[in-house]
Amino acid sequence: MRLRIERIGAQGDGIAQTGDGPIFVPFTLAGDEIDAWLEPGPRGTIRAQMEGLITPGPGRQDAPCRHHGQCGGCSLQHLDADLYARWVADRVQMAMAQHGLGDCPMAPPQISPPSSRRRLSLKAMRTSRGVLLGFAMRQSHHLVDVRQCPVARPSLVALFKPLRALLHDLMPLRAASVISLTEADNGIDMVIDGGIAPGLSMREALAAFAQSRDIASLHVMEDGLCDPVAVNRRVEMVFDGIPVPLPPGGFIQATAEGEAALRALMLEWLEGAQNCVDLFAGIGTFSFPLARRARVLAVEGARTALDALQSGVNKASHLKGLTALHRDLFRRPLSAAELAPFDGLIIDPPRAGAVAQMGEIAKSGVRTVVAFSCNPNSFARDARILVDGGYQLCQISPVDQFLWSPHVELAALFTKS
Incomplete structure (x- = not known):
């Protein structure tokens, strides 16, 4: 059947509205008129494969990779740079709107360039x-x-x-x-x-x-x-001049450009904070640069990551106020009482978010919270917890390290008077 694509959904598929409901078509964009072959999708949805592009929508470009259309790694290479940036912002705003936060202030997306994924x-x-x-x-x-x-x-x-x-x-x-x-x-x-x-x-x-x-x-x-x-040599990351061992297969930010953008936002938003806690600290991506100007407690549940972080702490003798704590924040989140000494907080949980920990933060008196997330959906849910607890969502900054993919990283600033 012939379809006209009206918008791009959260997973990067174009969506055509029909009398039978929405039809999801990969590798399309708003304004495309296509011939399509329908097929059943997961959970009762209707999907289609594009058989022919009759009229291209605005913002379409030739995909730079010959595997586009087959490989599941990048599904949005057919969007030009301006359209892709608008979609990244829309992706975050759609997730926020589902939790009543669609009007949150949003900065223009910072998007990592091609050939940058490490x-x-x-x-x-x-x-x-x-x-x-x-x-x-x-x-x-x-x-x-x-x-x-x-x-x-x-x-x-x-x-x-x-x-x-x-x-x-x-x-x-x-x-x-x-x-x-x-x-x-x-x-x-x-x-x-x-x-x-x-x-x-x-x-x-x-x-x-x-x-x-x-x-x-x-x-x-x-x-x-x-x-x-x-x-052949110990693998290391360098955070603010401090070498930190990277465990085999260990987590780092997907691009150096994205890491730099997130770090800059964190330092800007925590300007003036004197006593900070870094939750889900990993190997110390944010703890080490912040520790140059504030006391920092870095909390991590994965033992290999914590050992790497501690190794960096041992080398950074000039950072007297940086300490590491081993704690499973899913099983034992820091309580509101334990958070009382801190005036700044960083949280960078896995994709599933951190409902229990967000609940304790919401009850706390921490003045400034910097939240990072690689999942706008779980972030929006957790942001709602903070807002309901009295925090103001001051800004969201999309930092896209997953170019041409529906995965989007973001940073957000919350404050409480």
């Missing part, structure tokens, strides 16, 4: 025709064999071809694996999870690969254990 999680599968290496198709388990990736750093993309050759010799037929690549500040960290057996010949091949490609560290996950097969 973290990739690749899937690999050995087939009779060779090794497939890449990402799953959109809403499918089928693997797209990726040969280019315009969002990733070139140093990571350069590993695709040699990785295929390496895995072809190590993986049995029909074996599958997940390859995590992270470019830290002093080299690449690689973790291989599944698909290979840790024998002597495998270890020698992996060690030779790491040496020839200057991989800083290469680990293999087996039965939940992380095996250090080749460690």
Whole structure:
């Protein structure tokens, strides 16, 4: 049937309104007139595949990646820069509106450029025709064999071809694996999870690969254990001049540009705060720069991340007011009474958000709260808790580190008199 796309939804699909309800069409935008083939979607929705573009909508561009339309990693490459920036802002505002916060002040999005992603999680599968290496198709388990990736750093993309050759010799037929690549500040960290057996010949091949490609560290996950097969040097991130070890497969912000933008907002919004707490502190991305001008308690529940943070604290002897605390904030959130000494707070929870911790913050007297989130939906829910607790939502700043993807990072400032 012929459809006219009216808007782009929260997951990046174009939406056509019909008498039978909304129809979701990937890789389309508002104003597109298309011929489409309908098919059932998840949870009773109606989806369609574009069979032909009759009239393009405003803001359409040629996708820069040859895998666009197959690879599920980037679904919005057909939007030009201006339209994409408007969609990022709309994506956040739609989520906020669902919780009655649609009129919140919003800064223009800061969007990381192409070739800036420093973290990739690749899937690999050995087939009779060779090794497939890449990402799953959109809403499918089928693997797209990726040969280019315009969002990733070139140093990571350069590993695709040699990785295929390496895995072809190590993986049995029909074996599958997940390859995590992270470019830290002093080299690449690689973790291989599944698909290979840790024998002597495998270890020698992996060690030779790491040496020839200057991989800083290469680990293999087996039965939940992380095996250090080749460690040429300890992988580190540098926060405000302080080297901090990065655990194998550890979390860092997806782009250096995004990290810098988030850090700048945090420092601006916590100007004047003297006693701060950093919840879900990770390895200290925000704790270390803030500790140059305020006392900081960095709270983290993951032991490997906390150990890395503590290692950085031990090196930063000049930061007398920075301390680390191990605590599972999902099971034991800091109570309002425990938050009483602090006049500034940072919270950067996982995608699911932190309902229990937000409830305690809402009851507290902390004057300034800086919240980060990579999920506008869970953030909007948590923001509602703070607002209902007496906080004013002063500003939201989208900081998009996931170019051409429906995933959006954001920072927000809350204050309480």
